[in-house]
Amino acid sequence: MEGAGRAWVFGDNIDTDVLAPGFLMKLPAEELAKHCLEAVDPDFARNVAPGDVVVGGENFGLGSSREQAAISLKVLGVRAVLAKSFARIFYRNAINIGLPALFFPDVDEITAGDRIVVDAGAGRIVNGVTDKTYSVAPIPDHLMHVIAAGGLMPHLKTRFATQCSEA
Numbered sequence: 001m002e003g004a005g006r007a008w009v010f011g012d013n014i015d016t017d018v019l020a021p022g023f024l025m026k027l028p029a030e031e032l033a034k035h036c037l038e039a040v041d042p043d044f045a046r047n048v049a050p051g052d053v054v055v056g057g058e059n060f061g062l063g064s065s066r067e068q069a070a071i072s073l074k075v076l077g078v079r080a081v082l083a084k085s086f087a088r089i090f091y092r093n094a095i096n097i098g099l100p101a102l103f104f105p106d107v108d109e110i111t112a113g114d115r116i117v118v119d120a121g122a123g124r125i126v127n128g129v130t131d132k133t134y135s136v137a138p139i140p141d142h143l144m145h146v147i148a149a150g151g152l153m154p155h156l157k158t159r160f161a162t163q164c165s166e167a
Contacts, residue, residue: 004115004128005051005079009107010040012057016090019061019069032068033075050077053116055107057083061090070094080118082107082125095143098151104136120144 018039024032037044054073060083061069070093073081081094082104094101100120110116115128123138139147149155 003051004117004126005053006049007053007055007110007112007114007116008041008044008048009055009110009112010037010057010060012084013059013062014040014056015063016061016066016069016087017063020066020072022064022066025066025068029068029071029075033072036072036076045076048076048078051079052077053118054078054081055083055104055110055116056081057107058085060084060086061094062087065089065093067093067097070097070099074099080120082110082116082118095139095146096152098147098149098154100139100147102136102139104134106134120147 018037020032021035021039024035034045060081069090074097078099080100080102082102084105084107085103086101091101100118102118102120102123102125104125109132110127111129114130117126117128120139121141121144123136125134125136146152146155149158
């Protein structure tokens with residue numbers, strides 16, 4: 001299935017301390033990412049592959065406001081995060097660094113290792129193992145522009161450069 005990544009399934013209340021452990025915050029992003037989720041799955045950071053999808057339950061990303069939690073997932077190549085609900089700050093940090101985060105009420109139907117395709121702009125998720133397609137609320141266009149640019153800062157840099165050249 002083209003564009004599919006493996007599902008990495010986690011439960012409720014995955015906090016930023018397990019996504020980016022506080023005692024390692026001084027490490028460069030690439031080093032910090034090697035410890036992402038190791039408290040709940042010691043093999044995750046070693047085995048996650050570019051294009052894989054993280055699936056969480058309720059309140060994914062609760063805890064401190066550290067943007068390194070979302071950055072660690074992106075550094076590891078995670079294509080998207082699907083969860084029943086997100087901590088507000090994690091959700092915004094994910095969008096701001098260009099990592100799609102979608103509210104997905106059917107996470108219980110996804111099994112670790114399933115092949116998942118995510119179309120964040122269309123709000124479509126396909127499970128290539130069960131051949132089931134899900135419709136979810138798409139990420140709004142204005143936020144998809146941020147994601148497509150690689151995050152808020154690259155988006156603003158391009159936007160302001162365009163505005164300045166037109167002036």
